[in-house]
Amino acid sequence: MKKISYVLIIQLAIATTYLIVTSFNIRYTFNLENFLHPDFGDESTYSFMFDESIFTSVSSEEFMETLKNASDENEVTFRVIVGYSDEMNRNVMENYIYSSSVEIEDLFYTQNGDRISWSDSGEASYYSTNREDSSAVTIQMLDESYASGRLYPLLYFRPLHQLYERPQKDSYYVVYFYGEGSDIRMVRDEVVNTYGQIQSSQFLKVDTKTFMPDESIRQGTLLSVGIALILLIILIGIINQHLKEVSVRKMMGHSDVRIQWRLLGRFFLLLLLIYIITLGIAYWFFVGDAGNIGTAIYKGQLKILTYFAAGLLAVFIGSYVYIRYTSSAMYLKKKSTYKMLLYGNLVVKILIFILVITPLLTKLEGGYRSFRDVIYRERKHDADLYRYNVSLDIPMSDFDRIMKMFGDAFEISEKENAVLADFTDADLSLFEEFDVELEPNTISSIVVNTEYLKDYKILREDGTVLDLETLQGNTMLVPLELKGKPFTTISQKEYPKVYVEFQDAFYNPDISKRDHFKVKDPIVFYTKEYDASGMQTLYGAVYYSDLEGLRESFEAAGYGDALRVTDLRPVYDFYMDEYRQEALESLYIFVLYLSVVLILLYEIIYLHLEEKRQLISIQYLLGKSYGERYRNLYLMSLVSYAVLIPYSLIFLKVSTVSLLVLFSILILLEMILVSGLITRFESTDMVKTIKGV
Known part of the structure; x- marks a missing residue:
């Protein structure tokens, strides 16, 4: 049981780091593309599209100067977007920015921490995600596929004056204004009053406040809670296996804390140590020597580590409570104790399934589609023909x-x-x-x-x-x-x-x-x-x-x-990797759920065999058949499905076929586990019972 815990902790550390890295890549790229600077979180944003051809008496440079002056007076930042495909058919998004107040530190990471000025008309530098551009201050990316110009555009962030130093293919521009709503409206009014061709209705209010949340923290926390519950179940099983020792030590006057530390103290310390070491290894594997951008990952790891430690403490307290209320008299009344624990595990098994069945099936169906995509693509997608x-x-x-x-x-x-x-x-x-x-x-x-x-x-x-x-x-x-x-x-x-x-x-x-x-x-x-x-x-x-x-x-x-x-x-490699990852994620979630169910089942089987070991041994000596000896055990492992199958078919709005396939797999695996544990019992515990050990 302890070895299972170590494996789960290693999986948790790897999974949470992977979630942090994946979520960061998506969120970081999304925020870059949409210029979601934290300073704009509580402010209004307006967009405006114009074409140079609408100006007859003023050039676009003069128009931009008007915007700059109005923005300075009202502390408004604005961004001009120009998109095109370069000579390599890569998507490019040029962002020309003017601001006298906004710094870029919290928007993206650069290799050497270099900074440029958005308001200096003599500024010659610019930022870019294009690592091949030696003239740019390179924006760091953890995964270069997000800066390929194919799946996601190559991004450039330049001071506004560079817009007129570079010939543009199209004369259409989209402008975004960032600032307080009242300040932007003052800029709008000044532009409308200056240029009669422009109407205030052309300034459209848009919502750019929706920062992409860090899903990795939520997912990692939920995963940690799930692992904590599994650990609690495992610990109760360990305590049950040492119930006689716990009862004897209580009768000898040992305190509950001393009993718990002797039984589980080193185990808890080892779990925490394994988790920390695995986090470090996972960071090195997923991030490596990434420079400044790596701080975003290990900060996320530290948050998850805090939640994990809190969960571990809660499990430690839970195991203490269980030991405290496991009196010496309980071992003397072992039969009723085992029955209570046995039925309690059955109820927990049913409740867990009811809580997770819908999201579990959704994840499994998505994983199956991804697995199918991989198989079909490898069969049908001629990578050379579609190169x-x-x-x-x-x-x-x-x-x-x-x-x-x-x-x-x-x-x-x-x-x-x-x-x-x-x-x-x-x-x-x-x-x-x-x-x-x-x-x-x-x-x-x-x-x-x-x-x-x-x-x-x-x-x-x-x-x-x-x-x-x-x-x-x-x-x-x-x-x-x-x-x-x-x-x-x-x-x-x-x-x-x-x-x-x-x-x-x-x-x-x-x-x-x-x-x-x-x-x-x-x-x-x-x-x-x-x-x-x-x-x-x-x-x-x-x-x-x-x-x-x-x-x-x-x-x-x-x-x-x-x-x-x-x-x-x-592009092909990116999507194939994405499909494989989604398939593996769903498989991991299924294995995690399955481990909970099988651990509970292990507890049920262990308690049943511990209670009935003498009776089963006598039946074996009397020549009773395998079915007669273990019929009740198989029925006990299946009794939860007598509740779960009707409940799922009646109340859950999920695919009936998917439900039946899932139940069939779970029942088959449970039968295999029951048979394996019975074989082990007959080769070890039953022999000891017959010998009187």
């Missing part, structure tokens, strides 16, 4: 070129055997979330080309394999089960129909689309020819491996300046 995402970045103002690009991109992609796939209309639930009213009998649909379908087996109505080469032009491949039934799609496009049977689900090449990455029996718009009347999203990006051939074709067609290539391998 690059190729897109064309053309300003929206160049509408004619955009329309021409769709057709050219399709023709080039077909010639180069690239994969084209559009899963926009694959998940109908996304439209329902945005209150889009769908036509009755709307069916999921995808748009793909020959290269995408080449590895899929599709059968005709007569059971023969469909040869795509025999299809003339664009075709709707419709599941055979829809034949003779009314149906429509989101796009409501109509091509010649061929009714088929799909042998496998279809997989979205975009690995980040986890909610609808797998589509079963959709309507497939198989495209062999460019259709300018719709589905243009299909031709905006392709997935390809032989990049050079595709690049040459796009450059020859006059799109060299707009061509953007994204290396998808880091």
Whole structure:
């Protein structure tokens, strides 16, 4: 039992550190992207979008000077945001900031603690998460995938005056004002009074007060409480195993404190020591030599350590209370004592299950989906074929070129055997979330080309394999089960129909689309020819491996300046790691819950065998069968499910199938544990009983 405790404590220290690091990465990146400086926590924020073209009598530089002067007078900070894709097709968010009061210390960490001025017009330095930019003061990140420019944008924080030292592709700017509401309104009024083209209604109040909470502390605390309860159960079991010793020492006049320290003192000290050492090892493994940013992690660890120590103290007090009220007379009345403890453990087991079943099932279902994602992706996602995402970045103002690009991109992609796939209309639930009213009998649909379908087996109505080469032009491949039934799609496009049977689900090449990455029996718009009347999203990006051939074709067609290539391998690795981590997290939660249940079951079995050991030994000598000797024990381990199964099916709004699968797994594991403990009992304790030991 003590060894189980040591393992649980090691797991707790590793899990809490992992939660702290993961939560910090997400929260830190979120706060950076949204410029959630702690100084703005109790202040109002307004946004304003403007286009240089609206100014006829003043330049945007003069407009910014007006904002600066008004901001200085009213102690308002403002930020101008410009977003674009760089030459490597990485997302970039430029933040141009003006403030005479706000410091940056509490927003992000830098390698050497360097600081720049937001109000100095001669300031040449700037901050960036781009480690490759040697001119920038680098913002530290624990996980560089959060600064890849693919999953999350590369962030730059510059003084405002640098906005006009760098040519901007688009002349649209979004401005955020930070400060007291009354001060921002004074800035707004001054701008409106100065420039008649601007209306006060263009200043929109937005909520940026919602700082992302540190979930790791809450999760770590809940985890610590759970471990503390498990430890308390284990300690009661240890005390029960030494009940005779406790009773004898009480009759000899030993104090409760002395008995507890002799029985559990070193055990508690060792638990605390193991936890502290494991925290240090986990910090080194997850964080390493991270510099200034590491302080955020070990501060979180210290908080969790405080909560853990408090929980350990509560468990220590609980075990003391149990020893105090375990009188010497209890051992003499062992039979009634065992029954009380036995039924008490059964009640605790039922209550724990009722409390955790809904969140447990939710976590397990999410973990199963992640595990399924990993398996399916490794089977179906050809990492070499989907190595690059190729897109064309053309300003929206160049509408004619955009329309021409769709057709050219399709023709080039077909010639180069690239994969084209559009899963926009694959998940109908996304439209329902945005209150889009769908036509009755709307069916999921995808748009793909020959290269995408080449590895899929599709059968005709007569059971023969469909040869795509025999299809003339664009075709709707419709599941055979829809034949003779009314149906429509989101796009409501109509091509010649061929009714088929799909042998496998279809997989979205975009690995980040986890909610609808797998589509079963959709309507497939198989495209062999460019259709300018719709589905243009299909031709905006392709997935390809032989990049050079595709690049040459796009450059020859006059799109060299707009061509953007994204290396998808880091994206693929990121999401695969995320799916694996979620699957492992759910498995860990399940193992943690299972350990509680099995420990309680162990207590129940131990108490039963301790009470009935002489009777079972006599039955064994009399030749009674295995079933006759242990029937009551198996029934006792299953009696809790006579309450839990009806309760769950009637009162819980969870999947019946998931419930039955979970109960089946738990019952199977409990039966294995019962059988194992009986085998151990017969090979050790029963032999001693027969020998009179």
